[in-house]
Amino acid sequence: MKKEIIIKHLGYVLLFNALFMFISFLFSLYFDENSALPLLYSSLICVIFGVFPLIFVERTEGINFGEGLFIVVLGWVVTCFAGMLPYLLWGGEFTFANAWFESVSGFTTTGSTILNDIESLPKGLLFWRSSTQWIGGIGIILFILLILPQSKSARINIYNTEISSLSKLNFRYKTKKIVQVLIIVYVSLTLLETILLSLFGMGVFDAVNHSFATIATGGFSTRNMSIAAYDSVAIEIIIIVFMIISGIHFGLIFSTITFKKENIFNSSVTKAFLTVLFIGVLLVTLKLYFSGYYNWWDSLRYAAFQVISVGTNTGFATVDTPHWPIFTQLIIIYFTIQCAMAGSTSGGLKFDRVYLFFKLLVKQIKLLKHPNGVFVTKIDGRSINEQLEQQTVVFIVLYIATFFITALILTSMDIDGMTAFSASITTLGNVGPGFGGVNSFGNFVNIPDLGKYFLSLNMLLGRLEIFNLIALLMIKKI
Amino acid sequence: MLLIIMLVASIIVSLFEFQKLNRNVYGLIDDNYKIIEASKAMINALEQADSATLLLVINQEKERRNILISSDSSFLAGFEIAKNIVTKPTDKKLIEQIEIAYKSYQNKWQEHEIDIDKQANIEWYRNDIHLSFINTKNAVTDLMSIQQTSLYNEASSLKAKSYRAIMPGIITLISAVFFIVLLIFFIFKYFVSPLKNLTNVVRNYHPQDKYLRSNLKSNDELKKLESAINDLLDRLKFNKNN
Numbered sequence: 001m002k003k004e005i006i007i008k009h010l011g012y013v014l015l016f017n018a019l020f021m022f023i024s025f026l027f028s029l030y031f032d033e034n035s036a037l038p039l040l041y042s043s044l045i046c047v048i049f050g051v052f053p054l055i056f057v058e059r060t061e062g063i064n065f066g067e068g069l070f071i072v073v074l075g076w077v078v079t080c081f082a083g084m085l086p087y088l089l090w091g092g093e094f095t096f097a098n099a100w101f102e103s104v105s106g107f108t109t110t111g112s113t114i115l116n117d118i119e120s121l122p123k124g125l126l127f128w129r130s131s132t133q134w135i136g137g138i139g140i141i142l143f144i145l146l147i148l149p150q151s152k153s154a155r156i157n158i159y160n161t162e163i164s165s166l167s168k169l170n171f172r173y174k175t176k177k178i179v180q181v182l183i184i185v186y187v188s189l190t191l192l193e194t195i196l197l198s199l200f201g202m203g204v205f206d207a208v209n210h211s212f213a214t215i216a217t218g219g220f221s222t223r224n225m226s227i228a229a230y231d232s233v234a235i236e237i238i239i240i241v242f243m244i245i246s247g248i249h250f251g252l253i254f255s256t257i258t259f260k261k262e263n264i265f266n267s268s269v270t271k272a273f274l275t276v277l278f279i280g281v282l283l284v285t286l287k288l289y290f291s292g293y294y295n296w297w298d299s300l301r302y303a304a305f306q307v308i309s310v311g312t313n314t315g316f317a318t319v320d321t322p323h324w325p326i327f328t329q330l331i332i333i334y335f336t337i338q339c340a341m342a343g344s345t346s347g348g349l350k351f352d353r354v355y356l357f358f359k360l361l362v363k364q365i366k367l368l369k370h371p372n373g374v375f376v377t378k379i380d381g382r383s384i385n386e387q388l389e390q391q392t393v394v395f396i397v398l399y400i401a402t403f404f405i406t407a408l409i410l411t412s413m414d415i416d417g418m419t420a421f422s423a424s425i426t427t428l429g430n431v432g433p434g435f436g437g438v439n440s441f442g443n444f445v446n447i448p449d450l451g452k453y454f455l456s457l458n459m460l461l462g463r464l465e466i467f468n469l470i471a472l473l474m475i476k477k478i
Numbered sequence: 479m480l481l482i483i484m485l486v487a488s489i490i491v492s493l494f495e496f497q498k499l500n501r502n503v504y505g506l507i508d509d510n511y512k513i514i515e516a517s518k519a520m521i522n523a524l525e526q527a528d529s530a531t532l533l534l535v536i537n538q539e540k541e542r543r544n545i546l547i548s549s550d551s552s553f554l555a556g557f558e559i560a561k562n563i564v565t566k567p568t569d570k571k572l573i574e575q576i577e578i579a580y581k582s583y584q585n586k587w588q589e590h591e592i593d594i595d596k597q598a599n600i601e602w603y604r605n606d607i608h609l610s611f612i613n614t615k616n617a618v619t620d621l622m623s624i625q626q627t628s629l630y631n632e633a634s635s636l637k638a639k640s641y642r643a644i645m646p647g648i649i650t651l652i653s654a655v656f657f658i659v660l661l662i663f664f665i666f667k668y669f670v671s672p673l674k675n676l677t678n679v680v681r682n683y684h685p686q687d688k689y690l691r692s693n694l695k696s697n698d699e700l701k702k703l704e705s706a707i708n709d710l711l712d713r714l715k716f717n718k719n720n
Contacts, residue, residue: 004667007660034642037491041646044487045653048480052657056664089649091641 001066008057009071010078015050017082018043020131024086028124035122038089046082073464080104080460083132090125093117097449104456106132108463109345111219111315111432112423114445114452118224123205126222130209136463137216137345138186142179178251185250185257186345190215193242200234210316214242217345219315219432225441226317233301236318240308247312247340248273268380273341273351280307280335284328291325303328306440311335313346315432317440329435333422336431347430347463349399356384356392398466403428406458413448423447427458481657488650495643502636509563510629516559517622520576521615523553524583528611531587535603546587553580560621572621579614586610672700680707 021043028036063071083103087094094102098114105112106129115121121129190211197207206222213220223229227236245253248270256263264270284303289296305318310332321332339348356377363375377384403424410420415437422434423444433440437447444452526549533542557580561573586607672694689708694701 004664007663037494038642038645041487041491041649045484045649048484049653049657049660052480052660053664056668085649089642089645091638091645 001064001070004053004057005063005067006070006074008053010074011050011053013050013075013079014046014082016135017079018046018050020135021046021086021128024124024128024131026124027127028122031123033122033124035086035090035124039086039124039128041089042082042085045085076107076460076464079135080107080456083107083128086125086128090122092121093445095449097452098445101444101452101456102129103132104459105427105432106218106220107136108347108430108459109133109136109216109218109313110347110427110430110459110462111213112427112438112455112459113220113443115443116445118222126209127205129220130212130218130222133216133218133220134190134212137212137218138182142182181254182250185254186215189242189245193238196238197235200238201232202230202235210239211242213316214239214314215246215345217243217246217313217315217340217430219309221316227305228318228441236301236305239316240305243308243312243314243316244274244277246314247344247346249341249343250345251343262380266380269341269352269355272355276338276351277308277311277335280311280331284331287325287328293324306332307335310431310433311338312340312344313348313429313431315426317433320439320441322435322439333425333435336422336425336429336434339429339431347459347465349396349429353392353396355379356389357396359384360389360393395466399428402458402461402466406454409454410447410451413451415447415451423451423455424458427455428462430459430462481654481661484650484653484657488646491646492643495639495646499636499639499643502632502639509565510625510632513560513563513569513625514622514629516556516563517618517625519556520553520560520618521622523549523556524611524615524618526552527583527587528608531603531607531611534587535600550584569621569624572617572624576614576617576621579610579617583607583610583614668698669700676700676704 021039025036025039025043028039080100080103083106084096084099087099087102088096093115101112101114104110111133118126193211193214194204194207197210198204202210209220209222210227212218219226221227221229227239230236248264249267252262252264252267252270255261256265281300281304284307285296285299288294288299288303293299294302302319305316306321308314309316321329337349338354339350340346342350342352356379359377359379363377366375367373377389406424406428407420410423411417415423417436419434419436419438422436423438426432426434426438433442438444444455447455526545530542530545530549533539533545557573557576560576564570564573675694689711694704
């Protein structure tokens with residue numbers, strides 16, 4: 001395994017981060033803020049470490065699977081370290097643990113925060129915070145793949161590690177085209193939402209930041225009260241629409257826009273996802289209304305936003321939910337576990353796995369009735385091979401085990417059960433808000449530092465889909 | 479070169495933040511702290527004047543006069559210091575209020591020197607002159623409270639600024655360590671290891687081998703060295719044969 005090749009690609013990752021740090025620096029300079037120097041200096045450090053390997057390492061002809069795995073996993077870790085620098089240099093509420101947590105939460109598009117007062121942050125740092133989500137949403141590696149002239153094998157090996165096998169089911173193109181499709185859809189949606197939010201009353205700066213966070217399904221807001229601060233039905237509707245779109249497979253969105261046969265209207269997974277979301281919204285609305293919490297329209301308004309926000313992994317909030325009936329909280333917890341579709345910017349378990357799991361359940365029931373029968377699991381006419389079926393089941397078991405272990409570790413630090421459970425599941429699912437001490441308008445600052453490190457690991461496991469990190473640890477030699 | 483750039487940048491950033499820190503410290507000491515001390519002096523002087531007024535009520539005229547003269551000069555000294563330092567409009571307004579309140583208080587105990595009906599008149603003390611004392615004292619206390627709040631805010635801001643002055647240095651130190659590790663890795667990979675490889679190949683060279691085969695893949699000076707050694711071997715063999 002050529003370590004120098006891995007280091008060179010990590011250098012590209014740092015250079016990409018440096019670009020966004022520099023843009024954030026320009027914002028700080030424009031608004032004459034004290035975060036200008038921290039952002040500029042962070043950018044300089046990233047440039048130095050990014051450029052340095054390029055002096056030594058020649059152009060790469062091929063990258064094997066192991067090298068690809070290291071590039072993807074270490075790329076995420078290195079980018080999170082680099083992302084901490086502006087926070088550490090600025091200070092304020094950012095201790096080392098807090099800066100690491102916020103950086104990981106940004107890049108993994110979780111959206112959990114340690115900040116008590118988001119609005120006291122300089123605009124440059126707010127933009128950097130949102131940028132970490134935007135970069136992390138599509139995966140910084142994909143940006144690198146688009147920009148760099150890679151050999152075909154290099155591109156395939158890196159791509160195969162970055163994109164889960166489930167996501168590839170709805171892509172009908174070659175690797176290079178897939179990367180282009182993802183980026184085009186991603187950037188276009190961001191621009192469109194920014195324009196719409198600006199037109200409907202959000203300032204341009206806030207619109208850009210919230211668009212970054214919506215399309216990345218991240219949830220970092222520039223306001224302490226998240227979207228509730230705007231108290232605008234129009235803004236909430238726009239964000240709901242874009243959250244739903246961002247939770248759907250990007251390949252299907254591209255196919256729909258380009259009038260291809262395989263689009264969101266023909267996809268059974270998409271229809272199932274939207275149906276489940278709709279049922280969730282309906283159940284929560286009915287419960288809120290009949291429990292006397294709000295009138296009908298407010299019940300629908302708050303239920304729709306909260307369920308869709310969590311169901312698409314975004315994590316924005318328009319109301320504080322801990323005082324809601326336990327029935328509604330459990331529904332929201334279900335969506336925190338389920339997450340959005342594969343091939344979107346969502347992390348976590350992914351709806352496709354849940355859908356496949358239920359198909360496997362049906363298959364098992366059929367096998368019980370007809371033990372000698374041969375049943376093939378199909379999704380939209382395509383057979384699912386046994387390897388993918390096994391992977392799905394193992395992943396779900398690993399997922400549940402991971403969040404249970406993390407919850408256990410948190411409770412050992414004397415954190416109450418609801419907070420520990422919801423913090424664990426929300427970080428693993430890359431959703432953001434939970435219940436208890438980490439509710440929609442709350443933060444993670446009161447979690448002990450060791451707990452924050454474990455939750456950060458959870459976020460990375462969720463974003464990297466657990467297997468990549470485990471595979472990295474199992475590579476015998478470097 | 480890159481390491482030097484990083485170190486120089488860190489020094490510049492730290493120096494800039496330390497300068498800002500320095501300015502803030504001067505502001506803290508020169509402005510806020512001095513006004514607080516002056517306000518304390520004024521309050522002491524007022525307390526003295528109030529005690530002196532009580533002495534009049536119990537017919538201690540001579541002692542009262544001495545204390546009043548002393549307290550008046552103390553108050554005015556403190557007032558002058560505060561008046562010369564304040565720059566903010568809100569603080570200037572408070573200074574004006576103090577001046578008006580004190581003049582009114584001063585008139586009352588100066589009037590009294592002539593008006594002997596006020597002697598032993600506790601009601602007059604309680605309903606007139608003491609109220610004037612309270613008003614003046616409250617005005618001075620307001621000024622002091624504002625300065626104390628400002629002092630606390632400035633100190634908190636200093637804490638943040640000193641952090642920002644120190645952090646670039648710490649980050650640079652850590653980055654420099656990583657940089658040196660990387661540098662050592664690349665030097666070993668691209669210089670030391672190929673050299674060692676070439677040295678071993680030369681050492682293990684057997685006359686029956688045609689050429690040195692060091693498996694160097696790079697196209698740099700080390701590969702040229704390998705070629706030069708092979709050329710030398712060719713020439714030596716040619717000379718030997720001839």
